[in-house]
Amino acid sequence: MGTDSTSKTAMDEFLDGLLARMTLAEKLGQINLVTSNVPVGDNILADIRAGKVGGILGGLDKISFGVNGPDGLRPAQEAALQSRLGIPLLLAFDVIHGHQSVFPIPLALSCTWDMERIRATARAAAREASASGLNWVFSPMVDIGRDPRWGRIAEGAGEDPYLGSAVARAMVHGLQGDDLSAPDSVMACVKHFVGYGAPEAGRDYNNADMSPTRLHDVYLPPFKAAVEAGAASAMMSFSAVNGMPSHADAELLGAFLDGVLKVSDFDGIPELIAHGLGDEAGQIDEADPLQTLSERALRAGVQMDMMGWGFLTRLEKALAEGRVSQDQIDAACRAVLEAKVKLGLFADPFARFDSDRAKRDVLAPEYAAAAREAAAESCVLLKNDGVLPLSKTLGSIAVIGPLAADTRNITGPWAFQGDPAHSVSVLDGIRAAVGSGVKVRHAKGANITENRRMVELLNFAGPKVEIDPRPPAEMMAEAIAIAQESDAVVAVLGEAAEMSGEAASRLDIGIPDNQRDLLKALVATGKKVVLVLMHGRPLTLPWENDHVPAILATWFGGHQAGPAIADLLFGDKVPSGKLTTSWPHHVGQVPIPYDRATTGRPGNALEDPGKYTTRCYLDGASEPLFPFGFGLSYSHFSYGVPQADKVELHGDDVLNLSVAVTNAGPYAGQEIVQLYLTDPVASRVRPSKQLRGFVKLSLQPGETQEARFTLTTSDLEFHDGKLNRVWEPGRFVIGIGPNSRDLQSLDIRWNK
Numbered sequence: 001m002g003t004d005s006t007s008k009t010a011m012d013e014f015l016d017g018l019l020a021r022m023t024l025a026e027k028l029g030q031i032n033l034v035t036s037n038v039p040v041g042d043n044i045l046a047d048i049r050a051g052k053v054g055g056i057l058g059g060l061d062k063i064s065f066g067v068n069g070p071d072g073l074r075p076a077q078e079a080a081l082q083s084r085l086g087i088p089l090l091l092a093f094d095v096i097h098g099h100q101s102v103f104p105i106p107l108a109l110s111c112t113w114d115m116e117r118i119r120a121t122a123r124a125a126a127r128e129a130s131a132s133g134l135n136w137v138f139s140p141m142v143d144i145g146r147d148p149r150w151g152r153i154a155e156g157a158g159e160d161p162y163l164g165s166a167v168a169r170a171m172v173h174g175l176q177g178d179d180l181s182a183p184d185s186v187m188a189c190v191k192h193f194v195g196y197g198a199p200e201a202g203r204d205y206n207n208a209d210m211s212p213t214r215l216h217d218v219y220l221p222p223f224k225a226a227v228e229a230g231a232a233s234a235m236m237s238f239s240a241v242n243g244m245p246s247h248a249d250a251e252l253l254g255a256f257l258d259g260v261l262k263v264s265d266f267d268g269i270p271e272l273i274a275h276g277l278g279d280e281a282g283q284i285d286e287a288d289p290l291q292t293l294s295e296r297a298l299r300a301g302v303q304m305d306m307m308g309w310g311f312l313t314r315l316e317k318a319l320a321e322g323r324v325s326q327d328q329i330d331a332a333c334r335a336v337l338e339a340k341v342k343l344g345l346f347a348d349p350f351a352r353f354d355s356d357r358a359k360r361d362v363l364a365p366e367y368a369a370a371a372r373e374a375a376a377e378s379c380v381l382l383k384n385d386g387v388l389p390l391s392k393t394l395g396s397i398a399v400i401g402p403l404a405a406d407t408r409n410i411t412g413p414w415a416f417q418g419d420p421a422h423s424v425s426v427l428d429g430i431r432a433a434v435g436s437g438v439k440v441r442h443a444k445g446a447n448i449t450e451n452r453r454m455v456e457l458l459n460f461a462g463p464k465v466e467i468d469p470r471p472p473a474e475m476m477a478e479a480i481a482i483a484q485e486s487d488a489v490v491a492v493l494g495e496a497a498e499m500s501g502e503a504a505s506r507l508d509i510g511i512p513d514n515q516r517d518l519l520k521a522l523v524a525t526g527k528k529v530v531l532v533l534m535h536g537r538p539l540t541l542p543w544e545n546d547h548v549p550a551i552l553a554t555w556f557g558g559h560q561a562g563p564a565i566a567d568l569l570f571g572d573k574v575p576s577g578k579l580t581t582s583w584p585h586h587v588g589q590v591p592i593p594y595d596r597a598t599t600g601r602p603g604n605a606l607e608d609p610g611k612y613t614t615r616c617y618l619d620g621a622s623e624p625l626f627p628f629g630f631g632l633s634y635s636h637f638s639y640g641v642p643q644a645d646k647v648e649l650h651g652d653d654v655l656n657l658s659v660a661v662t663n664a665g666p667y668a669g670q671e672i673v674q675l676y677l678t679d680p681v682a683s684r685v686r687p688s689k690q691l692r693g694f695v696k697l698s699l700q701p702g703e704t705q706e707a708r709f710t711l712t713t714s715d716l717e718f719h720d721g722k723l724n725r726v727w728e729p730g731r732f733v734i735g736i737g738p739n740s741r742d743l744q745s746l747d748i749r750w751n752k
Helices: 008-021 024-030 044-049 074-081 106-110 115-131 151-155 161-176 212-219 221-228 250-256 289-300 310-320 326-342 355-361 365-378 426-437 452-458 472-484 513-524 542-547 561-569
Strands: 032-035 055-057 090-093 189-193 233-236 261-263 380-384 396-400 439-443 488-494 528-534 550-553 637-639 648-650 655-663 669-678 690-699 704-711 730-737 744-751
Touching: 008 326, 024 032, 024 310, 024 326, 044 074, 090 326, 106 115, 106 151, 106 161, 106 365, 115 161, 115 355, 115 365, 161 212, 161 221, 161 690, 189 221, 189 250, 212 221, 221 233, 221 250, 250 289, 261 326, 289 310, 289 326, 310 326, 365 561, 396 426, 396 472, 426 439, 426 488, 426 561, 439 472, 472 513, 488 513, 513 528, 513 542, 528 561, 550 561, 637 669, 655 669, 655 690, 655 730, 655 744, 669 704, 690 704, 704 730
Parallel strands: 032 055, 055 090, 189 233, 233 261, 396 439, 396 488, 488 528, 528 550, 648 744
Antiparallel strands: 380 550, 637 655, 655 704, 669 690, 669 730, 730 744
16 A cells, blocks of 8 residues: 655655545545444444544453553454555554553653653653554643643643643653654644633633633643644644634634644534534534534544544535535545554554563563652652651651552542552552561541542542541541551541542642541641642642641652652652642632732732732732742752843843852752743733743752753743734843742843
């Protein structure tokens, strides 16, 4: 049928020839993406042989794929080659933070601020996924998340577009590698285009409404970065932004995703019916609304229909009646075929079906080691009143909490192929760290939640959260008795995995009340208490911050989270993670991103805001409990005065800045030095500050290094009211420091 070539001319000639041989039905089959449990006909393999399927999400029904190597998917690809033209399948899956080796959730990984670490985890995931026969993964999710009520904040890189763009590039490079056709690479799918991370009220699938400039300055940059990094596909968003669902947004799809395979989200096109959308003139076929909306999605630029069936079953009629063109169908089909060429599927459809490589690459020991390193580097030390690190010479330690011995929730949401049997709990990690010399006692102390409605929802698709039948008072009494007999208490509390992720919005983003009651009782014993949080979102912790001497945010850290957390608790590693989201005191503050603009009534000072100012809540603080970029260490880092090589710049000048950072503490550690830019006077109201650089330094005790930054006029740019990217001359304030709050500033002037 032809071979792949790096020559675009050769590829175009191959695709031209293939398209010329295809029937309309075969073209519509190529733009149909299905899951195997809902086939077009009675048998998914028969549908594939008939040319009705261009790709599959997941494995074949009743066949275990991925867990036992590529054999589960082989029958599907074999069936595709038995179709009239033998066009191979795209074989897709949600590979979000590892495949069978589970790494920390993406929000946790972003807290490393380590792009090479993030790239390496994506490369490991690609190698495992491809060794399972997959060639397409629905990752990375680059949605900016600023509302911690939204459960899918766990899947992204936090609230900042600059950092989010860096993470997007690293993920794409890791997944696709240097050569997309290589057997150990997979096609990335950047999602969800666009604004999915800004749902009103923090409710998943809800719509977003924002100014065009905010859309272009905050939510679009990570998508642009991913596409520039070579992301070969993109997935649409369920939600509407400013009244337009992305599945029908021809303007944005054409402007930002040109040349990228554009796929609907699961059932996304039929869901346009519930949106109340019609065609471009506001009309709809009331007898068959899917007819109208399948046509509109194709015209808008969507090229593959995931589980909507409309492209396969409605476009022939639309073509015959002139509402879509042959060129539009051909363009969609060509995009799918081109992706298959670039993946090397025509050259060797079974290059990713290597059982020997599966044995080497799936659950490889080096991935476990990398997962442990990544989990430790992801953790953020929020508070430490001298309690940490714990000594391995303590006589006894109480490890308390519903998540202490957990091996399932620790992997977090979207760990579909991660076997809990490979997880190491916090309890087992502590026991391994201290050995037989320290007595480690354990009690559950409480259920994850006593909210039965929540448990019902968490277990909607199958048993996920187990409830201990013992009375809560009995469970707590057992835990308190153990704590009173121990020298220190490690309380492992937080969320179940299903309390974050898709369809997991929460009104109250604190730890559940029954767990807080347990924590209060543990603190009341007078013992040294370390709170280890397991979670997928920023949490509200005002009581915990006031009363617990040490708090370690560990997120959902994956298979090796237990050993990684133990490494930090006992000082074998030093915490270095820093937050990529602002953590509020109270859910009533959200959203509370660090870069919000100053208003006309800003208030004079944090400690004395005055009533008639934007800082004033009558019943609480307006600033976050933990600011963006915050994270403590066991060591202490002192900053010199920031230096600039010039303070007057013109046009295309380059500004070089530096600051000396000294490790003034007793531990070797890493410090993430951050640079923020403020444009104090502009033609539009601008953010109070914006991240424009970061450097991660590794410093021995007493060592000094310089963190160096470079700024150009591109760092000054923003979108004006007509959505042109501009920069305006004038004074700029540059702040450098350990987080977005604690900065040393210098002024520069940049003229045209």
